[in-house]
Amino acid sequence: MKLYISRIILGLFLLCSPFVLAQHLSKNQFKVKGNCNLCKERIETTAKKAGAKTANYSVDSQILTVETDDNVSPNEILKEVAKAGHDNEKFQADEASYQALPACCHYERNSTQTSEEHHMHAKAENEFYVKGNCESCKARIEKAAKDAGADSAEWNAEKQTVALNFNSQKTSADAILKKIAEVGHDNEKYKANDSTYKNLPSCCLYDREIPFGETNPKVHTEETAEAAHNHNAGTSHEKNIEGVTVTASKASTSLNKKEAGLIFNIDKKELLKAACCNLSESFETNATVDVSFSNAVTGTKQLKMLGLDQKYTSLTKELLPEIRGLASAYGLNFIPGRWIESIQLTKGGSTVTNGYESITGQINTELLKNSEKPETSLNLFADFNGRTEANITSISKIDDKWSQTFLLHGNGTFGDTDMNDDGFLDRPKGTQLNAAYLLNYNDLEKSGFGSHFGINFIKDERTAGQVGFDKKIPQDKQSLYGVGIDISRFQVWNKTGYVFKGKPYQSLGWMNQYTFHQQDSFFGLRNYSGKQHTYYSNLIFESILGNTNHKYKAGASFMYDGYDENYLTQNFKRNEIVPGAFAEYTLTGLKYTLVAGARIDFHNLAGTQFTPRLNFKYDITPQTILRLSAGRGFRTANIFAESQQYFASNRTVQILENGGNIYGLRPEIAWNYGASLQQEFKLFGRKSSIIADFFRTDFQDQVMVDLDRSPQQLTFYNLEGKSFANSFQTQWDLMPFKNFELRFAYKYYDVQADYLNGRRAVPFMAKHRGFVNAAYSTNKNDKGGFWSFDTTLNIVGKQRLPDTSSNPSQFQLAAYSPSYSVLNAQISRNFNQKIRAYLGGENLTSYSQSNAIVDFKNPFGNYFDGGMVYAPIMKANFYVGLDVTF
Structure with missing residues (x-):
């Protein structure tokens, strides 16, 4: 009996011991x-x-x-x-x-x-x-x-x-x-x-x-599961140890060393170095992207990368298609700078998971949505020429899983600015109201689900042209030349991701977005209007093959674009329907990373398109990195929306149809190849780096925008021959002493195409460009206050100008523009962590193009042309601003 009882006690002890030990x-x-x-x-x-x-x-x-x-x-x-x-x-x-x-x-x-x-x-x-x-x-x-x-x-x-x-x-x-x-x-x-x-x-x-x-x-x-498609969503982990959470001061612009592609991460701290009222001004302190005025009448800005126009760069928001189609001309103005949390800039071929339209690279903008505590910020901005802006951003947690962001922006330009005394406004007057709401759900740790919902509405109204033009009076009832642009835009989107339990490397994500865009505009006596309905859907599955050295993504996408455009008396209507599928494989070795992807898209008007892309990174040493890339991209040209900078002229539009299904033209197809070398080293005891890269873009087919055939014509036709862009850039970042950062860059472009009149350099593209950025900040005082000083110098070489030799001599332009420099600077004062004031100046060298508008005295005559812009239109301009965080 005693033996029996002892066995019971022993069994109970053995059974309970794991739980006792666990305690x-x-x-x-x-x-x-x-x-x-x-x-x-x-x-x-x-x-x-x-x-x-x-x-x-x-x-x-x-x-x-x-x-x-x-x-x-x-x-x-x-x-x-x-x-x-x-x-x-x-x-x-x-x-x-x-x-x-x-x-x-x-x-x-x-x-x-x-x-x-x-x-x-x-x-x-x-x-x-x-x-x-x-x-x-x-x-x-x-x-x-x-x-x-x-x-x-x-x-x-x-x-x-x-x-x-x-x-x-x-x-x-x-x-x-x-x-x-x-x-x-x-x-x-x-x-x-x-x-x-x-x-x-x-x-x-x-x-x-x-x-x-x-x-x-x-x-x-x-959160790294790309299926969630929310690169800024944060997760948290509890710990009950004597731990320390130390946060580094990240570089405002950094190159991602882990990625196979050449990807620059631009922090919102970089955006505070300049006025940065919208996305078009977010790159003024960045050497990779060129920012230029595209029109002397409407005052719009455009981006260029790798020597090619903005339309060849994929511009996304939250990894969803954003500035494309009818939004091409003015879309950069629709993302306020104070709404931006970060920007990811990819040079060359980007991932196939984000679509087929990227040729020179991708610029993705992430909106504000992360904050450890509720935060509401107010930004007020005004310049000395009648431009005012206000931004309100509010980020708050609803509970442990839900958070929300309210974004509100309003701007107005009320002053008549005519610095060159040509009788035309140097920039349009008008107002914009822009509001967005973001809702985030994050339960990745427990259920594996995360979701992001967004809605955005924009109303933008602009008036330009001759000083004194009244938009309320019909065009044919007044003698002054005027431009009116009214845009309404609505977007709603959702991104939902699931990370499989016990498999943090395996995820599924689904993105959906609907966009409505309407523009009603006139340029003198010419009318242009258009409507666009776009639905986009992208499904991505990500997992591994054996281990995390072998990763893959696979998925399917769908794009619908419905266009209805009117130019003068002509109507152009089309529907583009593009289902597609893609796959991408990532191999990670001891010293290298290889990303190989391909997608196939079945375009109802452009036919079946195969898009392969390859990125390779090799770590020669931990401080020396070589990258190679190659890839194909295709897009359909929206010739009217993308060429609005030339509408403020008396050029007649001519389309030389070539059997295509979009304006009678074929789609644009190009191959891009690139190589870069990154070298890090210590200088003055601090980290320094030099990056040199070369990219070449070869067009298999291209829609040519020919300004040379005649100064009174704007001609569109498909490429017959060759068109290429060679881009070389070297950049040196260093810190000579504490809190003082320097960035030097030089860029060389060789961009040529076979036009109907022979091979020519593409106009408005400088072969040589220089860039210098200097930033200094003082140490924080006992209240967290400090001063910041930023200055940027852009040196732009001569550019080929369109041929105007058939015009009368007084309306002819030189074959090449002169070189010029533009200097921007800003001083800001952080009084504490909640109040910041800043004062800045743009184009402090006061260089401006003297003949920005050809025959400005006779805007309804044959020789009037406001699209011949190669330099700033406005002289030095100063601004002030205030940031308050509650």
Whole structure:
């Protein structure tokens, strides 16, 4: 009987022991830097050797999850992980350990470590991060530590750490840090009460923008499942350890070293360097994109990349088609600068998952939707020539899963600006009302679902032409030349993604968008109007083949465009229906990354189109990266919408049909090839980089816009012969001393085409361009205030101008334009984290084109032409602005 009872007791003990043991295991999460599956294996193995019962590392989220018993210190695990070469939230790997890692494991070291200014180094066992600012802070922190039972305490202002010596039988690090927070000092475990912090002496008010931590701190990671198609959606992970969340000051513009393609990430901090009232002005401090006026009457701006017009670059918003079709001419004005969270700029062939229209690259804009706390911002802007703008942005959390963003923009131009005294407005007058609402759902951790919904409405009305023109009076009832442009635009979209449970590498995403665009306009006595209905859908599945070194995406897309255009008395109506399918494979090796993709689209008017694209990256060394790319793209030309800059003239439109189904023309098809070399090095003890790239675009077919056949004609026809664009750019980024950034760039373009009159250089494209950008900011004061100074110099070489030799001599232009320079500058003052004021000037060299409008005295005559623009129209202009965050 006793034996029977003992067996029962033993069985119950064995049955319950796992649960008893489990109660003594604690689950912790750490931020650890890694780059690939080799990193994952190394980190997990090291953690287990250091005493972790279980260890699981996610390369995507950069989070190491471990289970430990009471006998194992989390610090010891992190210390061993750092010795293995991996920076983490408490310890930084030494340079030798990092360099000993394979090339594929060389992660970006400045993305989780603080910048040089914060002096964050590895800590000793009983050394803890504590925020402070001066000698008074030191005395207060050390006294609080001793009051909590510490035998001794020494706070280091430079490292922002306190070294403690205490008897663990009498007190604990947790109790000491809690006491330090109670006297007003944030630390890696506890956050001080706001009222306590505010009651500190002014000299003690440290910068709280970069928090060390709080009770149950959250480590914020970027959701990488592309199926969610929300590259800015954040997820959070709870941890209950003595951890530290350290945020680096990222470069305002950076090149993504991990991507096979040449992709630049432009942060909203970069957009604050200039006026940046809309997307067309967001690239004034960027060397890759050329911004120029396209018309002397309507004052619109256009982008050019790799030596080709904006229409050959895919312009997306939230990875959905945006500025295309009827929006081509004025669409850049429809994305306010203050709405932008980030921009991703891809040079050359982009991924096939985003469509077939990209030829020279892709520019994707992400709208504001991420904030750790509710935030409402007001921006007011005015220039000295009658332009005013106001922006209100509000981001708030509804609950743990839902968040929302309200975006409101209004602008008006009310002054008559005519700096060159030609009787024409240098820029149109009018107003724009732009409103958007974004709703985000994020439950990726639990259910695996994430979703983003958006709606946007725009009403834009512009009047241009001769000073004194009254839009309310019918065109034929007044003698002045006028231009009227009224645009209404509505969009609604949704992106939903699902990440499979237990398979963070496998996801499914679906994007849908509907766009309605209507334009009613007149240019003198010429009328142009158009309506466009667009529906776009894209379904993407992403997974791996065996392991994460072999990834693939596959999916299907659908595009519908309905166009109804009227030019003069002619009506042009068509429906484009394009179902398509695509697949993309990514191979990641020790030193290389290969992305190969292809798509097939069944266009009802352009026929079946096959689009292959290839991107290859090879890490010669961790600091030397070679990239190669090749790909095909095709698009259908919207000849009227894309050539509106020439409507403000007396050119007659002629279409030489060539058997195509769109305006009688064939679609445009081009191949793009590119190579780039990126070299990083240390200069003045700081990171510096040089990038050189060369791209060539060869058109298999192209819709030619011929301005040379006759100054009184605008002729469209398909290419017969060759058309190509060679683009070379080199860029050098450096920091000579703290807080001072310099960027130098040189660009060379050779863009030629076979016109009906022979091979010519494409007009309005300078062969040589230079670029210099300098940015300096002062250190923050005790209230978080600082000054910023930014200046940008653009040097533009001579450009070929359209042939006007058949005009009377007084209306002829030179064969080439003169070279010129444009200087922009801005000074801004951040008074604290909530108020910022800025003053700036554009075109401070005051260079302007003297003959922007040909025969401006006779706008209804045969020789009037407002489309011959190669330089700024307006002289120096100054502006002021104010940003307030609530």
